[in-house]
Amino acid sequence: MMLLSMLFTFFKIGLFSFGGGYAILAMIQQEVVIKHAWLTEAEFMEVVAISQMTPGPIAINAATFIGYHKAGILGGLLCTIGVILPSLIIMMIITLSYLKLKKLAWFQQIFKRLRLVSVGLIAAALIMILGNAVQSLFAVAVFAVSFVCTWKFKLNPFTMLIATAIFGAIFGSA
Amino acid sequence: MLLKIFLTFLKIGAFTIGGGYAMIPLIKREVCSRHAWITEEEFLDGLAASQSAPGPIAVNISIYTGYHVRGKSGMLMAVLGTILPSTFTILMVAMLFNQYADQAVVKRAFSALKPAVVALIAVPLIQMAKKSGMNLRNAWFPLAVAILVGLLGVSPVYLILLTIAYAIWESRR
Numbered sequence: 001m002m003l004l005s006m007l008f009t010f011f012k013i014g015l016f017s018f019g020g021g022y023a024i025l026a027m028i029q030q031e032v033v034i035k036h037a038w039l040t041e042a043e044f045m046e047v048v049a050i051s052q053m054t055p056g057p058i059a060i061n062a063a064t065f066i067g068y069h070k071a072g073i074l075g076g077l078l079c080t081i082g083v084i085l086p087s088l089i090i091m092m093i094i095t096l097s098y099l100k101l102k103k104l105a106w107f108q109q110i111f112k113r114l115r116l117v118s119v120g121l122i123a124a125a126l127i128m129i130l131g132n133a134v135q136s137l138f139a140v141a142v143f144a145v146s147f148v149c150t151w152k153f154k155l156n157p158f159t160m161l162i163a164t165a166i167f168g169a170i171f172g173s174a
Numbered sequence: 175m176l177l178k179i180f181l182t183f184l185k186i187g188a189f190t191i192g193g194g195y196a197m198i199p200l201i202k203r204e205v206c207s208r209h210a211w212i213t214e215e216e217f218l219d220g221l222a223a224s225q226s227a228p229g230p231i232a233v234n235i236s237i238y239t240g241y242h243v244r245g246k247s248g249m250l251m252a253v254l255g256t257i258l259p260s261t262f263t264i265l266m267v268a269m270l271f272n273q274y275a276d277q278a279v280v281k282r283a284f285s286a287l288k289p290a291v292v293a294l295i296a297v298p299l300i301q302m303a304k305k306s307g308m309n310l311r312n313a314w315f316p317l318a319v320a321i322l323v324g325l326l327g328v329s330p331v332y333l334i335l336l337t338i339a340y341a342i343w344e345s346r347r
Contacts, residue, residue, distance in 0.1 A: 056264075087228065123324065172282035
């Protein structure tokens with residue numbers, strides 16, 4: 001039952017995430033942390049950090065990790081299949097008819113609007129993790145430095161996270 | 175040919191760290207320049223389609239390319255190639271993490287990683303806001319979504335369905 005519920009939940013996540021990795025993370029947080037409570041907010045942030053540091057699409061990494069965490073290897077595989085199944089179906093249709101679809105006014109309008117929704121959803125994800133993640137002066141400082149390095153100095157996320165992990169291992173609190 | 179598709183996407187999946195957007199230039203080089211499976215124009219159309227469709231962009235573009243080159247079986251090979259390395263690696267990492275999560279050094283590392291993750295999500299948020307065509311007239315839209323979902327706990331699914339209906343109504347007016 002648990003496995004079936006996970007497969008269905010990740011199918012839903014795949015189906016309703018528009019705009020790639022970070023929009024999917026926002027959907028995962030909604031379904032997995034808030035609705036089903038399979039992960040705590042703190043565990044969710046661990047998953048995001050790990051997913052970004054390992055090869056491949058962030059959403060796939062997060063789905064596999066969460067599935068394994070809750071229900072072992074089979075859980076990991078089912079969550080992965082669940083999250084890509086909608087892509088397979090929808091991309092097959094779109095590949096056949098994209099050249100025709102992109103000329104239609106309603107098709108363009110839907111995606112113009114959905115892009116704005118994705119921005120709102122990621123902002124919501126940020127609001128929800130902010131309180132949990134940034135509680136101490138140490139956390140505020142780490143946030144500020146990593147934000148400036150990624151945004152202003154275009155440091156890639158992988159290097160930033162590795163540097164942060166090493167810094168944390170030495171100066172952080174357990 | 176099917177094996178070649180599989181191996182090409184396996185390579186792409188195994189050697190890109192940092193998620194979908196990091197994979198796109200590599201995919202383009204492999205499928206447009208090296209193998210010449212699709213033209214640059216077809217790739218850009220595919221990329222636009224991949225960004226419109228739900229789901230991971232890297233998975234979507236590999237589905238598009240695989241399907242273009244060799245139909246349904248090409249599509250499956252491309253997807254398997256893209257996700258197998260990450261599924262395998264993350265399973266290993268998850269097993270290790272379960273064992274070492276309680277170690278003090280791991281906890282210390284994550285005490286710094288958590289605020290860094292906030293920055294990691296904040297930066298693409300700004301970039302996506304710029305690219306989404308947000309302006310003073312339509313900024314209420316993402317703002318309303320953020321408040322409804324982030325503070326009032328409304329499910330994004332309803333908002334997305336509502337948005338699709340609203341967009342269709344708008345364009346029919």
